[in-house]
Amino acid sequence: MSTRRVFLKSSGLAMFGVGAAPLWLARAADAPSARKKVLVAVFQRGAVDGLNVVVPFGEKSYYALRPTIAIPAESAVDLDGFFGLHPSLAPLKPMFDSNKLAIVHAVGSPDPTRSHFDAQDYMESGTPGRKATTDGWLNRALPALGDAHKSPVRAVSLGPSLSRAVRGHNDAVAINNLNEFKVHEADGAATFESMYASTLDTMLKGTGRETFDAVKLMQSIQAQPYTPANGAKYPGGRLGQSLMQIARLIKADVGLEVAFTDVGGWDTHVNEVGQLANLLGNFGQSLAAFHQDLGDRIEDVAVVTMSEFGRTAKENGNRGTDHGHANVMFAFGGAIRGGKVYGEWPGLAPEQLYENRDLALTTDFRDVLGELVVKHLGNGQLAGVFPGYTQPKFRGLIGG
Amino acid sequence: MRKLLAVSALVLCLGARSPKLSKDDQVIHALNRLTFGPRPGDVEAVRKMGVKKWIDLQLHPERIAENPELAQRLAPLESLRLSQVDTERNYPNPQMIRAIAAGRQAMPEDPVTRAAVERVVRRFKVKKDTADNGPLEPAIPLEQLLSREQIRMIRTGTVDQKRAVIAAIPGDQMDDVAIALPPGLRLQLLPAVEPMLRRKLMLLTAPQQLVAFDLSEGKLYRAILSNRQLEEQLVDFWYNHFNVFLDKGADRYLVPTYEREAIRPHVLGKFRDLLEATAKSPAMLFFLDNWESVGATAPQRGNAKRPVRGLNENYARELMELHTLGVDGGYTQKDVTEVARCFTGWTIRQPREGGDFFYNDRVHDKGEKTVLGVKIPAGGGRDDAEKVLDILARHPATARFISKKLARRFVADDPPQKLIDKMAKTFRDKNGDIREVMKTMLTSDEFFSQAVYRAKVKTPFEMIVSAVRATGAQVDFAFPLANQIAQLGEPLYRKLEPTGYSDANSEWVNSAALLARMNFALSLAQNKVPGSKLDASLFSGAPADIARQVLFTDAKPETLAAIEKQTQGSASAPVVGLMLGSPDFQRR
Numbered sequence: 001m002s003t004r005r006v007f008l009k010s011s012g013l014a015m016f017g018v019g020a021a022p023l024w025l026a027r028a029a030d031a032p033s034a035r036k037k038v039l040v041a042v043f044q045r046g047a048v049d050g051l052n053v054v055v056p057f058g059e060k061s062y063y064a065l066r067p068t069i070a071i072p073a074e075s076a077v078d079l080d081g082f083f084g085l086h087p088s089l090a091p092l093k094p095m096f097d098s099n100k101l102a103i104v105h106a107v108g109s110p111d112p113t114r115s116h117f118d119a120q121d122y123m124e125s126g127t128p129g130r131k132a133t134t135d136g137w138l139n140r141a142l143p144a145l146g147d148a149h150k151s152p153v154r155a156v157s158l159g160p161s162l163s164r165a166v167r168g169h170n171d172a173v174a175i176n177n178l179n180e181f182k183v184h185e186a187d188g189a190a191t192f193e194s195m196y197a198s199t200l201d202t203m204l205k206g207t208g209r210e211t212f213d214a215v216k217l218m219q220s221i222q223a224q225p226y227t228p229a230n231g232a233k234y235p236g237g238r239l240g241q242s243l244m245q246i247a248r249l250i251k252a253d254v255g256l257e258v259a260f261t262d263v264g265g266w267d268t269h270v271n272e273v274g275q276l277a278n279l280l281g282n283f284g285q286s287l288a289a290f291h292q293d294l295g296d297r298i299e300d301v302a303v304v305t306m307s308e309f310g311r312t313a314k315e316n317g318n319r320g321t322d323h324g325h326a327n328v329m330f331a332f333g334g335a336i337r338g339g340k341v342y343g344e345w346p347g348l349a350p351e352q353l354y355e356n357r358d359l360a361l362t363t364d365f366r367d368v369l370g371e372l373v374v375k376h377l378g379n380g381q382l383a384g385v386f387p388g389y390t391q392p393k394f395r396g397l398i399g400g
Numbered sequence: 401m402r403k404l405l406a407v408s409a410l411v412l413c414l415g416a417r418s419p420k421l422s423k424d425d426q427v428i429h430a431l432n433r434l435t436f437g438p439r440p441g442d443v444e445a446v447r448k449m450g451v452k453k454w455i456d457l458q459l460h461p462e463r464i465a466e467n468p469e470l471a472q473r474l475a476p477l478e479s480l481r482l483s484q485v486d487t488e489r490n491y492p493n494p495q496m497i498r499a500i501a502a503g504r505q506a507m508p509e510d511p512v513t514r515a516a517v518e519r520v521v522r523r524f525k526v527k528k529d530t531a532d533n534g535p536l537e538p539a540i541p542l543e544q545l546l547s548r549e550q551i552r553m554i555r556t557g558t559v560d561q562k563r564a565v566i567a568a569i570p571g572d573q574m575d576d577v578a579i580a581l582p583p584g585l586r587l588q589l590l591p592a593v594e595p596m597l598r599r600k601l602m603l604l605t606a607p608q609q610l611v612a613f614d615l616s617e618g619k620l621y622r623a624i625l626s627n628r629q630l631e632e633q634l635v636d637f638w639y640n641h642f643n644v645f646l647d648k649g650a651d652r653y654l655v656p657t658y659e660r661e662a663i664r665p666h667v668l669g670k671f672r673d674l675l676e677a678t679a680k681s682p683a684m685l686f687f688l689d690n691w692e693s694v695g696a697t698a699p700q701r702g703n704a705k706r707p708v709r710g711l712n713e714n715y716a717r718e719l720m721e722l723h724t725l726g727v728d729g730g731y732t733q734k735d736v737t738e739v740a741r742c743f744t745g746w747t748i749r750q751p752r753e754g755g756d757f758f759y760n761d762r763v764h765d766k767g768e769k770t771v772l773g774v775k776i777p778a779g780g781g782r783d784d785a786e787k788v789l790d791i792l793a794r795h796p797a798t799a800r801f802i803s804k805k806l807a808r809r810f811v812a813d814d815p816p817q818k819l820i821d822k823m824a825k826t827f828r829d830k831n832g833d834i835r836e837v838m839k840t841m842l843t844s845d846e847f848f849s850q851a852v853y854r855a856k857v858k859t860p861f862e863m864i865v866s867a868v869r870a871t872g873a874q875v876d877f878a879f880p881l882a883n884q885i886a887q888l889g890e891p892l893y894r895k896l897e898p899t900g901y902s903d904a905n906s907e908w909v910n911s912a913a914l915l916a917r918m919n920f921a922l923s924l925a926q927n928k929v930p931g932s933k934l935d936a937s938l939f940s941g942a943p944a945d946i947a948r949q950v951l952f953t954d955a956k957p958e959t960l961a962a963i964e965k966q967t968q969g970s971a972s973a974p975v976v977g978l979m980l981g982s983p984d985f986q987r988r
């Protein structure tokens with residue numbers, strides 16, 4: 001398809017005027033069309049209750065442990081006779097049935113911490129147990145590019161602050177809202193740009209440069225109004241909006257390679273049932289819409305979800321659950337082989353629980369992310385992406 | 401990231417032997433760190449008094465005469481002064497209003513709540529099956545009350561035009577107009593009307609939001625106007641340290657009391673007192689679920705319908721991880737459970753009974769517990785938790801953790817260990833006297849060292865308030881500033897996680913936030929921020945002079961060069977706006 005090249009030549013370059021366009025954009029327009037692979041990570045902040053998300057209805061202990069908050073077997077959306085989806089995740093069932101959606105259960109971080117703050121930090125830095133890491137796994141996952149002139153939006157996080165996972169030596173941009181992403185006063189924009197380009201304040205200079213490069217890009221994308229394709233309808237709320245912006249960026253072919261967004265509210269210590277149902281409804285619809293919106297493009301785009309840890313197998317005294325250990329991850333897109341629940345199910349009998357309270361871990365989250373980094377993004381330097389993780393064990397989500 | 405590391409390494413290396421700031425720089429530094437930014441005249445006043453003396457004065461806010469304008473601005477914000485119960489009575493929540501309007505719920509018995517609900521409900525068309533979050537239709541539509549021209553004026557007119565429309569509405573119709581206005585138009589109107597009418601508009605349509613409004617406005621007015629600046633910095637610091645998320649259920653009613661009674665009185669007092677005040681506050685008990693935590697040995701109600709209640713560890717964990725010892729403070733999962741057991745029974749009375757802290761012995765776990773190696777004998781009551789607070793407040797890890805956090809806020813992102821150790825020693829020697837610890841910090845060589853001068857990036861709250869203070873902008877409606885602060889990444893009272901907002905530079909410096917800062921700077925300079933008025937005529941000199949006016953020091957040559965280049969062009973953004981959005985202004 002030559003549409004991409006045409007687009008760049010007509011709007012992207014036109015935006016700058018041919019002579020003034022940044023080199024990476026000019027070269028991208030001429031380069032042979034090796035479309036960039038994209039990895040999108042969605043972080044459920046607050047420790048989502050994996051046992052009620054992908055329900056082990058075939059496990060007797062599950063019902064004994066959760067007398068009031070378990071999902072009844074007949075309500076769960078059956079996946080394989082043992083596991084079922086929470087009913088609010090029905091929008092994801094067609095993706096599972098058509099072998100697009102893969103699920104990994106009993107997966108997570110081996111670190112024993114049950115502190116939200118620490119566990120999120122470890123999962124975003126990609127180095128559980130190590131506090132000294134300052135950058136994030138998604139930033140390190142970017143394949144090295146020989147070309148010194150790179151797109152300023154290779155790494156993007158959606159939201160008002162730059163998420164830990166995408167921080168690092170590769171430029172990364174925090175985007176709240178594509179439409180608003182500019183200096184509103186045209187007169188001020190040029191002066192600010194020159195101010196930040198020449199300041200000796202290294203940190204602000206770096207951010208300034210990333211910012212203005214990205215602004216120019218967003219302007220060029222804004223020139224075309226956006227309608228989700230294939231009848232996709234994103235639900236209201238932050239996650240839907242963020243995924244839509246990511247879809248838009250992907251389709252604009254501006255060099256996006258990794259994207260990160262998050263959704264909060266999962267910390268259901270009290271009265272879990274209603275809250276979780278609501279949150280999962282929005283979650284499932286958002287992911288399904290993104291899948292639909294991308295259409296054929298999904299072969300270049302992999303999406304993976306994660307959460308800092310799971311929750312206690314047994315419900316607590318307040319019709320909720322407390323902090324636990326292993327959890328569930330979803331993955332779809334690219335060459336991911338869906339239609340299966342991966343990982344070894346450890347069981348929920350008392351002697352099978354971690355520290356007598358939580359779902360035990362049988363897959364390290366880096367096994368899942370690592371496989372996507374190597375086989376989807378094409379970055380074979382896994383030791384650099386997950387330092388200290390010497391024995392990755394891919395689960396075969398992607399063939400080959 | 402590498403840049404941050406480099407700066408931190410520099411601070412660590414130079415911290416101990418970094419050259420001391422010149423006397424003039426000390427003044428600016430002290431103002432930058434202890435206040436929300438200097439105002440015109442502050443530098444001279446502090447220089448005259450002497451930095452040491454001024455710092456000492458700020459450490460004793462009771463000796464500082466307060467700005468009379470502050471009391472004036474705070475006066476209309478009545479929800480800030482109400483008790484928890486009265487807050488709930490006067491500002492009913494939207495779900496209740498809808499349920500009553502749709503006939504699903506009876507009018508409340510309490511006369512005050514009833515009046516508040518009636519005000520809203522009788523003006524809506526009652527639809528029997530209105531969903532819980534469906535919009536209610538006004539009894540009289542807006543088109544029957546206002547002309548199309550008037551409606552257009554409200555939407556897009558100038559402040560004066562909006563005022564004219566309001567003035568022309570007959571008194572007895574004002575309430576109906578207020579109800580009929582869709583939320584977007586109502587918001588357009590708020591900046592143009594006086595505080596009392598503003599409140600009326602809110603009370604008639606969205607009473608519960610008034611509490612959030614008042615909290616944000618109150619916080620902003622205090623930061624902008626108070627002479628007791630260090631006290632305000634510390635209220636911000638301690639609220640953030642003992643963070644409560646405003647939008648969690650009942651916390652909407654509980655936060656004003658929390659800030660007023662649990663935080664503010666103790667900010668320079670004894671840490672143990674502050675700790676206990678937060679532990680007993682209904683806001684915290686609710687936010688971290690302790691109000692529902694009951695001992696395993698507690699008698700269960702013999703009712704088949706009522707689910708079995710149990711222990712909730714949420715507060716116990718955060719008490720140690722976030723409030724006292726810190727995540728590396730040496731506690732274990734077992735300690736968390738034991739602490740939770742100690743705190744069973746610490747709960748809240750029903751709102752109609754006052755909504756205050758109350759210790760319920762019947763649900764307390766009376767077994768023996770061991771917390772951080774200390775045995776707490778069986779048969780205890782309310783004092784089990786008090787013993788835990790004693791243990792935690794006295795623990796050396798707490799002294800270190802609190803000292804480090806204070807140093808991060810006031811000195812540098814990566815404070816010199818030597819300074820933290822000094823502060824921790826004061827903490828232990830003086831029984832957690834916060835004023836003493838602050839004094840150790842603010843009189844140290846490390847505080848006045850070159851390495852930390854302008855080393856911290858302003859948080860969104862600091863950036864916006866310091867811009868208002870530096871330019872002398874008059875603020876008569878602070879809420880739009882709160883919206884801007886949220887755009888920059890720090891919605892007030894709305895940090896979801898108990899950790900509170902970060903003090904680290906890197907948290908606030910990213911593309912979206914940086915753009916928002918630049919946009920705010922230009923908006924303020926062009927008087928496009930509703931409710932704030934800047935006198936542009938004060939900033940008509942040469943760029944270098946304007947820079948000195950808002951930075952209280954010279955701008956960097958690179959910054960000036962960029963500005964001078966643009967002013968030679970044709971149209972130009974106001975120089976004061978460019979200065980407020982410059983890299984120079986982002987540091988303190």
